Amino acid sequence: MDFNILMYIVFGVVAIAGGLVLLFAKHPIRGAMGLLASMVALAGMYAILQAHSIAIFQLIIYAGAIMVLIIYFIMLLDIKSEDYLKPFSKLFWIGAPILALLAIFFIYKLYTAIGGKPNAFSDLSSVAAPEQSVQDFGGIKIFSKNLLTKYLFAFEYVSTLLFAAIVAVISIVQLDWKGRKNE
């Protein structure tokens, strides 16, 4: 097996394991470390796929800035409070079916993409960069040009998605607080 593919699989396993640690760790800081491992592993996967700029920005922005902020807040929080030990909100029963649907969709997409190809997992040519432009592909110039022209709308659109997520989190937390007050 090619060394790159081996590392790709290793990073993938680490990313998934980090995500699981985030979900199931009792202690918030362990969860944050899981998320950090997942992000660094994702950066490794980008680097293997020759997207050097994206890998570096993944490290600078997510691992270097956002995770530091998250851990900073965890340190300042009162982690002994029982509120943080409650694993799921009441909205779990709405969220779970949606998640299941999404999972089915992605598994279906994965199946249609690689199903029937015997070497699908050892052949990364369909995801890796085209051979002739490998030198430029991950470079900062191509990345910046594409980000500010081709993908500008998608980029801004994703940030509105983040905004929606923030609103959702606040509303869920407030729902819990109101429920507790009524009890």
Add this chain to the structure above:
Amino acid sequence: MESSFLGINTVNFITSFLLATAVFLFMFMMGALMSWSERKQSAVLQDRIGANRASIPLPGGKKLALWGFINNLADAIKTLVKEDFKPRAYDFLMYNLAIFFAFVPATITAAVVPFAGVLKPAEFFQAWYLKWIPWLPEFFTNNLPDFSFRVQVADLNVGLLFIFAISGLNIFGAILAGWSSNNKFSMMGGMRGASQMISYEISMGISLLGLIFIYQQVDIWELVQAQRELAWGWLPKWGIFLQPFAFFLFLFAAIAENKRMPFDLPEAESEIISGYFTEYSGFKMLLFMFAEFITIAFVAVIVSTLFFGGYSVPYLMADGFHWPWGGFTQLSHATVVIMEILSFTLKVFFFCWLLQQMRWSLPRFRYDQLMKLGWKILLPLSILNLIVTIVIVALGGF
């Protein structure tokens, strides 16, 4: 390529491996040298003698002290055999993970820095003072006459950003160590360290943007190549000449980023014992200290690479000196490469010395002064520097 019992891939692998080892050792030796000069230089500044007692007895009643170098060895042995003291209620996993976060980024960032130009082994071993080496010269001339490599471990096209990305992970070392030690002093140190490093990382990055804008590069190899060119036929296009203001901004921000005097509030001995590594003992403490020394050496490395032409010697090209007045002094390939390595090392030594000198000359800032300097002075100035640079470049300067 000529076929031989050592294929080109094997030779590539061996050279990469040797290069990585050499760069790693270089940074390690710089760390060791810094911990020695920290003692000796402070002693000179404070009119003391400094470390000189640890010595190896030689036959004939003499003692080998090597101007205090043996103290480093004694320290290593001492910290290795000391009790590994741990706080009573601490977080085992995070406590031990913190050391890795502090130490690993410090050692691997030098991988993207070129230590010399292109080295051609076949030509390199032809120099008269290297011909005595057995087997190697013949091997390269006979089998790999065209083989050449860059004296740089990893040639990333995003090298400069790689440095920022990896050294950004350093913050976790301070935060986790402070948090997991279960000690108020450690926690204070960790908090101070984290907020200080986040604050100064921004001005550090922005002060370099002007340089990136002028050279249109983030590839460190290309950055050094661009600095080898001459302006008006005599002035090397070093970063210091094109961005003198950014040099000072970057230097101050980098010192603060690495928690050195006068910005060493995360480990202010007179206030919070030893900051985030108060509860570490023995070799673990040594690793924190050593990581700090290596990062200081790395600041010297990056400053000399970005602002002082890296390995380049003014007027030295691949075949010798091209003097600005038209003269030409021919030099062999080996001499050129060795001069480049030497020039790089000397620049790094100079900045290590400068940083130590600053450390022992300036008093510590107060915390609010530190934050004010970072956010209200360095950051606006670096943004201003960037804007002026952009305007000049847009008007056709440089």
